Amino acid sequence: MKRFWAWGALIVGLLYFILPLIGMTNFSLKMRRGVYSFDAYAVVLGDPRFQQTFTYSVTLALLTIIVGVVLVVPTAYWVRLKLPWLRPYIEFITLLPLVIPAIVIVFGYIRLYNTSSWLPLTATSLGTDALLVFGYTTLALPYMYRAVDTGLRTIDVTTLTEAAQSMGAGWFTIIGKVILPNVLLAVLSGAFLTFAIVIGEFTMAALLNRPAFGPYMQLLGANRAYEPAALAVIAFVITWGCLGLIQLVSRFQKSAQRPV
Amino acid sequence: MSFLTLTHLQKSFGPTKVVHDFNMAIEKGEFISFLGPSGCGKTTVLRMIAGFETPTGGSIVINGRDQTELKPNQRNIGMVFQAYALFPNMNVFDNVAFGLKIAGKPKAEIAARVQEMLKLIHLEHLADRYPYQMSGGQQQRVALARALAPKPQVLLLDEPLSALDAKIRVSLREEIRQIQQQLGITTVFVTHDQEEALSISDRIVVMNAGRADQIGTPFEIYNRPATRFVASFVGTLSLIDATVVNASESTVKLGEQVVSLKKPLPKGEGEKITVAMRPECGSLAEGARGDIAINGKVASSHFLGSVIRTKLDVGGPVLSFDMFNDPGRAPPAVGETVTLKVAADDLMVLAD
Numbered sequence: 001m002k003r004f005w006a007w008g009a010l011i012v013g014l015l016y017f018i019l020p021l022i023g024m025t026n027f028s029l030k031m032r033r034g035v036y037s038f039d040a041y042a043v044v045l046g047d048p049r050f051q052q053t054f055t056y057s058v059t060l061a062l063l064t065i066i067v068g069v070v071l072v073v074p075t076a077y078w079v080r081l082k083l084p085w086l087r088p089y090i091e092f093i094t095l096l097p098l099v100i101p102a103i104v105i106v107f108g109y110i111r112l113y114n115t116s117s118w119l120p121l122t123a124t125s126l127g128t129d130a131l132l133v134f135g136y137t138t139l140a141l142p143y144m145y146r147a148v149d150t151g152l153r154t155i156d157v158t159t160l161t162e163a164a165q166s167m168g169a170g171w172f173t174i175i176g177k178v179i180l181p182n183v184l185l186a187v188l189s190g191a192f193l194t195f196a197i198v199i200g201e202f203t204m205a206a207l208l209n210r211p212a213f214g215p216y217m218q219l220l221g222a223n224r225a226y227e228p229a230a231l232a233v234i235a236f237v238i239t240w241g242c243l244g245l246i247q248l249v250s251r252f253q254k255s256a257q258r259p260v
Numbered sequence: 261m262s263f264l265t266l267t268h269l270q271k272s273f274g275p276t277k278v279v280h281d282f283n284m285a286i287e288k289g290e291f292i293s294f295l296g297p298s299g300c301g302k303t304t305v306l307r308m309i310a311g312f313e314t315p316t317g318g319s320i321v322i323n324g325r326d327q328t329e330l331k332p333n334q335r336n337i338g339m340v341f342q343a344y345a346l347f348p349n350m351n352v353f354d355n356v357a358f359g360l361k362i363a364g365k366p367k368a369e370i371a372a373r374v375q376e377m378l379k380l381i382h383l384e385h386l387a388d389r390y391p392y393q394m395s396g397g398q399q400q401r402v403a404l405a406r407a408l409a410p411k412p413q414v415l416l417l418d419e420p421l422s423a424l425d426a427k428i429r430v431s432l433r434e435e436i437r438q439i440q441q442q443l444g445i446t447t448v449f450v451t452h453d454q455e456e457a458l459s460i461s462d463r464i465v466v467m468n469a470g471r472a473d474q475i476g477t478p479f480e481i482y483n484r485p486a487t488r489f490v491a492s493f494v495g496t497l498s499l500i501d502a503t504v505v506n507a508s509e510s511t512v513k514l515g516e517q518v519v520s521l522k523k524p525l526p527k528g529e530g531e532k533i534t535v536a537m538r539p540e541c542g543s544l545a546e547g548a549r550g551d552i553a554i555n556g557k558v559a560s561s562h563f564l565g566s567v568i569r570t571k572l573d574v575g576g577p578v579l580s581f582d583m584f585n586d587p588g589r590a591p592p593a594v595g596e597t598v599t600l601k602v603a604a605d606d607l608m609v610l611a612d
């Protein structure tokens with residue numbers, strides 16, 4: 001009996017997630033009357049604005065990943081090495097972006113960095129892009145920090161650091177040659193999550209008025225019938241691809257783990 | 261002029277003083293062991309030499325140069341850790357080459373030096389292996405090669421053998437000693453295993469609660485312990501309480517019998533002293549060497565093959581001693597009354 005309910009719950013859950021997906025995919029294939037076709041996909045992929053916004057968002061995602069890694073890896077490392085008592089506080093801070101809505105963050109940015117402020121980042125598009133990257137970094141912080149910190153837990157940070165120091169290594173070498181390579185897989189899984197977040201992000205890009213993929217999806221959704229469905233399916237595939245890569249990476253990490 | 265000098269070294273963690281006034285002069289090429297119970301500060305002293313801890317007071321001088329203010333990566337000191345600490349992302353070759361690369365040595369020189377080091381530890385054939393593909397003993401040998409490759413001034417080892425099983429522990433410690441002598445490198449080796457310290461050191465520092473109780477050769481430490489702590493920590497000892505009967509005649513009361521110890525006593529009549537004896541120093545054989553005779557009843561007798569371990573009740577206190585098996589003589593029987601002969605020089609009188 002218990003089993004029946006378990007299976008029942010699972011099936012209801014699956015239907016809840018899968019039915020809309022099937023419906024949407026089905027709809028996206030119906031642009032040509034009466035037959036299934038990839039017309040909607042062809043239109044979307046052929047749209048120069050799709051290509052521009054997608055390229056823009058991918059670029060920003062990569063920059064966000066770089067900024068995130070440069071910010072998080074040394075921080076998490078230093079906290080583990082020298083300031084372990086600070087860890088709960090840092091963890092709390094990295095969780096804040098989950099609690100504070102993106103719209104609050106972006107309004108804060110606009111207030112702080114507007115054209116009449118002491119650092120008018122929004123005055124140029126390059127400055128706004130930088131602001132957007134920092135905003136994305138903040139949004140991805142909870143995931144990036146957790147991934148890196150978990151990766152650091154699998155190595156003996158203190159002793160490896162001391163071993164490297166005794167052989168003459170400075171901080172830069174230690175982080176670059178010893179710490180980063182050993183948490184690379186954790187960093188990668190954080191990076192894929194960051195990528196998925198940035199590609200789908202709408203609020204920040206829209207309010208900062210940058211040509212990102214999120215606002216383009218919204219624009220298309222408001223004006224067309226079949227294309228938005230195709231676009232949603234594409235976005236889903238990208239996100240799920242990222243999640244699949246995380247799975248792959250973490251499995252690889254497990255098998256590469258040394259038997260202690 | 262000694263090579264490595266520690267002068268009035270002190271260390272406190274907050275209010276707790278962990279190392280008190282530690283002084284030591286180590287000669288070039290010497291193999292020194294720090295021996296002591298857990299928590300006595302061995303690691304702390306070693307880490308101060310390496311620069312990982314800042315002394316609260318005192319100085320560290322290596323080869324005439326004060327190191328106290330130098331950072332760990334400026335000291336050129338090789339370090340081997342209990343947990344191996346090989347870099348998991350690098351193979352054996354790259355691990356050993358690490359220090360040389362940081363020193364900016366040319367590629368060819370690095371390759372040659374790494375080969376030389378791998379040959380020294382007999383692992384030339386494993387250069388491509390990663391740490392997780394090797395046994396603990398192999399990893400620790402690589403760690404040793406890695407520490408030695410940049411030609412450090414001093415080699416420090418913190419209980420490098422503790423994580424290994426007994427058999428490898430013995431063979432690897434001999435290998436470490438042999439490599440150390442071959443390279444003539446000044447070495448400090450931390451251990452809480454007395455056999456390890458006795459067997460491979462030039463000199464041993466016995467540490468107790470943050471102090472160096474005694475510094476001496478293994479022979480001195482074992483045979484002439486300076487304090488009761490050293491005597492009881494190194495080797496096994498029978499400790500017997502005795503009362504001085506007559507200081508000028510060196511007679512003491514051991515249980516019920518009066519025995520002359522034939523050496524000056526540190527205390528006067530009626531006062532308590534402790535008499536200590538190593539298990540290998542007594543003999544029951546007829547005409548055995550030994551000018552002190554102690555009568556007693558055999559309390560237990562264990563035949564261990566080459567050795568017979570006997571406990572002798574001397575009227576209250578119990579003496580434990582070992583003697584070699586003699587095919588022509590049966591081991592003493594429990595309850596038998598015997599006379600134990602001991603040389604006066606072999607009995608230690610501890611005043612504490």
Ligand SMILES: Nc1ncnc2c1ncn2[C@@H]1O[C@H](COP(=O)(O)OP(=O)(O)OP(=O)(O)O)[C@@H](O)[C@H]1O
Nearest residue numbers: 273278296297298299300301302303304305451452
């Ligand atoms: N970072 C630290 N903070 C506070 N106390 C410390 C610290 N490191 C060591 N101690 C204390 O200093 C004392 C000596 O420690 P140390 O590690 O030097 O002992 P040890 O002789 O190496 O012992 P073991 O044989 O167990 O390794 C211990 O009481 C320990 O608790």
Ligand SMILES: [Mg+2]
Nearest residue numbers: 302303304418
């Ligand atoms: Mg220790």
